[in-house]
Amino acid sequence: MKTKGVLTIILSILIVQSQAQGLILQSKQDKQTASNITLGCGSYDLMQHLDDVKPGFLDLSNRLMQDIKKNISNQGNTRSLDSIHVIPVVFHIVYNNNSENIPDSVVQNQIEVLNHSFRRTNSDTTNTRAIFQNVVGDTKIEFILAETDPEGNPTTGITRTQSDIEYFGGILPYGQGQNQEITDWVNDSLLYNLFRLTNDTLGGKNSWDTDKYLNVWIGDLRIFEPEFNNYKELVYFGLSTPPIDHYNWPDSVLNNVNTYEQGILLHYVNLGANNPNNFPSPYHAYNGLVTSGKMLVHEIGHFLGLRHIWGDGDCSFDDFIYDTPNSSAASQWNCDKTRNTCVDDIYGIDPPDMVENYMDYSSGNCQNSFTLGQAALMLNVLDYYRPELSNLVVIDDVKNNQIRKSFIVYPNPTTGAVTIKSEYDIGNFQIIVYDNHGRSVKNTYSLDNNTINFTIEGSKGIYFMEIISNNRRSTFKVLKL
Ligand SMILES: [Zn+2]
Structure with missing residues (x-):
């Protein structure tokens, strides 16, 4: 009896652990040595998927990053300090139930979070450690809700679409133990399913001109798993399409990229800092860590060319930015300031892992910075690779009470x-x-x-x-x- 009781307890623990993770993350974990796979953003997975479909994509994308580095060093002093790039944003809220039909006030709060984060006017910048103070800064990028729609009519910059689709991640037709089938399904179907959000005929909402607006689709990104106790698995908080070189890449590669609409998909709970929704169990531990509106800051970083601060690899992988320290892996949505996983030489010092950076998987409670190198890269992407997105630049006349011309x-x-x-x-x-x-x-x-x-x-x-x-x-x- 005793043995049976212990076995029952062990089995219960195993079931709880496996249910807490869902089948897709379990299958990923089985394939990797790292035991610390967590929920994250899908932007690099999308790049790897594009590389699988069209081998050479990642190489082209990495060469693009090198070109941008060269552009930055050639650009000299042609950019004046008082120019601000202003990006019009349209939020497409695609909802199945009322709680997903998030109010305008949350969208407006999200715009405020974006502007404070990108202009470095958020109050928590005082928490940036002294060792990073000389490399962080104002990106000179701002966001407004779009004021005119593609037909030239006035708009709130928010569209609302009711959808029959409950889970844009789709329905996983496999159960426990079918890891290879699950991996194949993730490779073949998951991203396609998620991007249904961007298509009228697939239950989503068509984009506005993606060259002229930053399109952000808000929806339920979870996956329904009927073969696993009707589990609802969340794999990505959000994901973004990377910048591409329209002018120099072969059409064969561009056609594959164009399968996916340019823009950002965001799980509805991650929108804004005043969102009335919370993550239900077993994801409740993420409440407060990824619900401060900073997930969209992270995704826009990707949209404007930034890679994860750990370079999506170990210490030998770089994010192409000179002033961000390398790290061997993502943070675990915490604020561990004791980590220094790689040896760096940035202006003669070896800084610790930068949990303050928006491009880590650190908690929003400690994310408060872009570096000047990251800012230069994003501005260069706006100039060369997303040139129509911010064609309004205003004089920021700080001395005269922010009057803008x-x-x-x-x-x-x-x-x-x-x-x-x-x-x-x-x-x-x-x-x-x-x-x-x-x-x-x-x-x-x-x-x-x-x-x-x-x-x-x-x-x-x-x-x-x-x-x-x-x-x-x-x-x-x-x-x-
Ligand atoms: Zn990311």
Whole structure:
């Protein structure tokens, strides 16, 4: 009897442990030596999937990161300090039940979290350890809810779609012990299932022009497992599509990337810091760790080119950023400040693992920083690889109580002719056009108070236009096709 009782207890513990994890994470764990597989973001899994479908994708993506590093060092001083890239965001809320139909107030709170995080105005930046103070900074990127829809009509920047689909991760047709089948299903079906969120005819919502808006789809990303006690497994809090090189990559690769709509998928519980939903058991331990709105900060980091701070590998894998310390693996959604898993030399010191960084899997309670290297990379992606996403750059006139003067540059991209128009009556202004080597190729003045027309006569590529008005400067980038 005694033995039977002990066995029952052991079996119960095993069942509880395996149920706490779901079949997909169990199957992943069996394939890897690491015992610390946790829920995470699916952005790198998507890149690996694209590489499986089209071998060479990861190599192209890594070369793109190297190109960006080169761009940053060539760019020189063409970017003025008071330019802010403003990205219009549309949130597509796709819900099956009322609790998933998240109120506007949560979306608005999420925008606030994004802006504080990217501009480094969040109050918890004081928690950044002193050893990192000289490498962290303001990314000069802001977000607004889209104000006009693709047809030019006013919008709240939020769409709402009721869907028949309960679990966008899909229904897993396998049970315990069928690990190979489960792995194959994950490889073949999971991402396709999740991206149903982005398609009207598959129960989701079609994108708005992904070149001009940052599309964020909010939905239930869980997977239903009827062969495993109707378990509802969550594998990804969110995932993002990586930037690609439209101009230089072969169509065969681009076609595979284009299978997935550009943008971000986010599990509905992870939206905002004031979301009324919580993670139910067995995921309740994540409440408070990944529910501060910082998961979307992380995903936008990916959308703008950032890799995970541990480089998705051991100490020999880098995230292509010079001022982030390497680490051997992701944090476990904690704030372990004692870890220093890799030897680094950043400005002559070996800093610890940077749990303050948004691109770790650390708790939102300690995430409060992007580094200047990460900021430079994201800005470069906005200039070269997502050039239409932030074509409004405003002068951030901090000294005069944040009064902003906005300019519109169109068409962008252009075949040569460009119009720059001020939204306000600002007096005459000067334009200096630089090529991407920082050489001045045009210097001209507005003909009336608000508008200037001119032609870029150089070769194809990115140009920077510095606008000078009332002794203030701002820089726009324009892509010449
Ligand atoms: Zn990630």
